[in-house]
Structures are given as C-alpha cells and as structure tokens.
Amino acid sequence: MGFWKSLFSxxxxxxxxxxxxxxxxxAESQAEGKPATRTDLMRDRPNINSRIFFSTERDxxxxxxxxxxxxxxxxxxxxxxxxxxxxxxxxxxxxWEQRGTQRRLIGFSRATSDHAFxxxxxxxxxxxxxxxxxxxxxxxxxxxxxxxSEDISxxxxxxxxxxxEFYRNLGFISDPEGIKGMFWYPD
Amino acid sequence: MGFWKSLFSxxxxxxxxxxxxxxxxxAESQAEGKPATRTDLMRDRPNINSRIFFSTERDxxxxxxxxxxxxxxxxxxxxxxxxxxxxxxxxxxxxWEQRGTQRRLIGFSRATSDHAFxxxxxxxxxxxxxxxxxxxxxxxxxxxxxxxSEDISxxxxxxxxxxxEFYRNLGFISDPEGIKGMFWYPD
Numbered sequence: 001m002g003f004w005k006s007l008f009s010x011x012x013x014x015x016x017x018x019x020x021x022x023x024x025x026x027a028e029s030q031a032e033g034k035p036a037t038r039t040d041l042m043r044d045r046p047n048i049n050s051r052i053f054f055s056t057e058r059d060x061x062x063x064x065x066x067x068x069x070x071x072x073x074x075x076x077x078x079x080x081x082x083x084x085x086x087x088x089x090x091x092x093x094x095x096w097e098q099r100g101t102q103r104r105l106i107g108f109s110r111a112t113s114d115h116a117f118x119x120x121x122x123x124x125x126x127x128x129x130x131x132x133x134x135x136x137x138x139x140x141x142x143x144x145x146x147x148x149s150e151d152i153s154x155x156x157x158x159x160x161x162x163x164x165e166f167y168r169n170l171g172f173i174s175d176p177e178g179i180k181g182m183f184w185y186p187d
Numbered sequence: 188m189g190f191w192k193s194l195f196s197x198x199x200x201x202x203x204x205x206x207x208x209x210x211x212x213x214a215e216s217q218a219e220g221k222p223a224t225r226t227d228l229m230r231d232r233p234n235i236n237s238r239i240f241f242s243t244e245r246d247x248x249x250x251x252x253x254x255x256x257x258x259x260x261x262x263x264x265x266x267x268x269x270x271x272x273x274x275x276x277x278x279x280x281x282x283w284e285q286r287g288t289q290r291r292l293i294g295f296s297r298a299t300s301d302h303a304f305x306x307x308x309x310x311x312x313x314x315x316x317x318x319x320x321x322x323x324x325x326x327x328x329x330x331x332x333x334x335x336s337e338d339i340s341x342x343x344x345x346x347x348x349x350x351x352e353f354y355r356n357l358g359f360i361s362d363p364e365g366i367k368g369m370f371w372y373p374d
Contacts, residue, residue: 077304085303090275112299112307116272117264120299120307120343144371154370156307158343161365172369178348181368182359183341184331 050099052106052135054142058092064105071127086110090119091150093143095126095135106130107139111147111155119147121157140170158183237286239293239322241329245279251292258314273297277306278337280330282313282322293317294326298334298342306334308344327357345370 062079070076086092095107107126113119121143126136147155158181159167164174175181249266257263273279282294294313300306308330313323334342345368346354351361362368 081303085301085305088277088300088302110301112301112305113275114272114297114299114309115275116268118272118299118307118309120305122301122305148373156345156371157369159367159369161367164367164369167369170371171373172371174367174369176370176372179368179370180346180348180351180361181343181366182346182351182354182361183343183363183366184357184359185363186335186358 050097052095052097054139055094055096056092056146057094058086060086060092060094060105060108065108068105068108068125068127069123072125074125088112089122090115091143091146093139093146095139097130107135109139109143111143113147113150113152115150115152117152118154118156119152121155124157124163136166137170140167144170237284239282239284241326242281242283243279243333244281245273247273247279247281247292247295252295255292255295255312255314256310259312261312275299276309277302278330278333280326280333282326284317294322296326296330298330300334300337300339302337302339304339305341305343306339308342311344311350323353324357327354331357 062082065082066076066079089110090113091111093107093109094105097104097106105127107130109121109124111119111121121140124136124140126139144155157167157172159172159174168174249269252269253263253266276297277300278298280294280296281292284291284293292314294317296308296311298306298308308327311323311327313326331342344354344359346359346361355361
C-alpha cells in the first residue's frame, strides 16, 4: 500500500490530466487482494521518479496515439476519423507515464455507449514496454469501474483470439447463453 | 416493382416521420433480385390501403415502444433509461404501418457508434403480427445502408442463438477470424 500511495501520489496541479490514482490502486488491491509490487510495475524502469496515471481527457496528441498503436502493430487509420471516434466515444481512457515534467502515452482504450444500457469497449492498447506489469488489467478495471459508475449494465467487447483469456480473467464471458458476436461484411 | 412502388408511395407530408420508401424497395430488390410480393408482405393484412415505412425520428411514444417489446416477450426496462438510450444512439430506425391516418409501430432497431469506425446494432424487434414477411430483413438492410452511408466500416451486433442464422443470411459473420463477443459480468 505504501508503494502504491507514493507511486500514485503527488498529482501535479499543472497537469491537464485527470489523475485517477485511487482507481488504479483500488482496482489492483481489491481484485487481487494485494497491491502490485514496484518490481511488478517498474521491472525495467529503474527511475523511481516515475508515476503512472489515467486520464479521461480527450485532447490527446493524435500522433502520439498513432505511435502507440504503431508499437503494437495496428494498421494505421486516418487521424481525422480517429479524432471523430474519440469525440464521439462515451468514455476515453488514456494511461500515462510521467517522469519529471515529461509525459508519455503508454495505454489507451475507449467505449461507445447509448449512455443507458450498453457499452462496447474498443481499441485497448498498452505499449509493449509496459506490458506484463498488470497495467492492461488496471486499465480495463478502470474503464469497467467508470462504466459501472455511469449505471451501464451491459459491458461488451470483441476480443481477438489471443486476448480472450486476458478478458476472461477480468470477468468477461464469451458467447454467454449462446449469444454470438457478429460482424457484417459487404458481399 | 409496381406493388412496391404503390405500397411505399404516397408519403404524407403532414407526417412527422421521414419516409424511406426507396430504401425499403431498393434493399429488397437489390439483395434478392426481385421485390417481395404483396402476399409476402401483407399475408394476413387484407386492407390494401395500408403502407409500411421507416423513420429515423426519435420522438417515439415510449409506451408504444414498450408495447412492441412486450409483444416479443422482452423484459421491461425503465422508460427513463430507454429514452436516454434512444437520445444517445447514433441511429434509431422505427418501422410503421399506416392505415389512413392511423400509424402503428411495428418494428424498431438502433445502433450505437463512434461516428467513425464502429457501430453496434441493438434492440432489433419486429411485431409478431408482421414477422415472416421479410420486414426484419428490410429493417436490417435499411440500418446497414444508413450506417454505410455514414462511412461506418465495422458493423457489429450480438445475436441470440435463435437469430444467428437470420443475421448470417444478411451477411453477418459470427466470430470472424476467431474474434469473440464477450460480456462482462460482476463477480
């Protein structure tokens, strides 16, 4: 707890980001019964003057986001459309590493919704340098918590085969009661 | 063709609905190579002074919509939330039967979207009195056409087991490349 408190404390009031320190802490500690250790989180990041936080701000540098998506091998998309998609998503969560005054975008996710019943999570990405540290889980728990706090009861997503297990561990069920995810393809 | 032209013509300028006559006609005729016959559509509706049209208006009588959903056995939902969901859907399509000055809500569907890449279709319903006449297909083709016209490339939905085949016939593919639809359930 001491670690998490110090890691996620000291939010800089000059930062435009909305710090979500307690969310990260709570998600990890409640779900796993213990906080992650510094080693888990910062294995290859020796500089302890680094902290990681979430933001719901939408004024993300689109080139920085493109760089993040490039890093995981996603196909490039027109930035004009990415901007529109961010504007019209119900929820946008970005994850940042801060070292001194330098911020780096290390994760991203967003959800579309009808603001009432359903939300669908899209574009979940964590930079490869920060994978395997529980940050993807923290990001997902944060987005789930936000959606639940908005009274959204049906949280859905479409998972590539290699991440089905990741989502299953977070409480997602594939094809519940035989419900199938379907995609329309032009003839 | 003559039948469809007459069935879907005569839009009443006093109607608050946006008539989408050509959409129904085109969807049916283009996809199946022939228009539906009057028998297909109006099998048990002997009054030929009836016409069916789509609308994208959102000021739907919520009690009428509830009645439609009751008719297919859906669980009731708080009307306050239904109203909010309709307001915040990207696209809302209702299907109406008009006889003289009387209109009856006989179908409904809506889609959430990021207005750029993805759309997810929810709440597809056709009144049991009007099922088996190709109207569900027409409704779906209409919504697909609208979404495509908005440059949405990824049209998705979650299908109950008994309607997977219905959507497959419309060009939807389940679990393409192993992508799984997943739903989050609280612990």
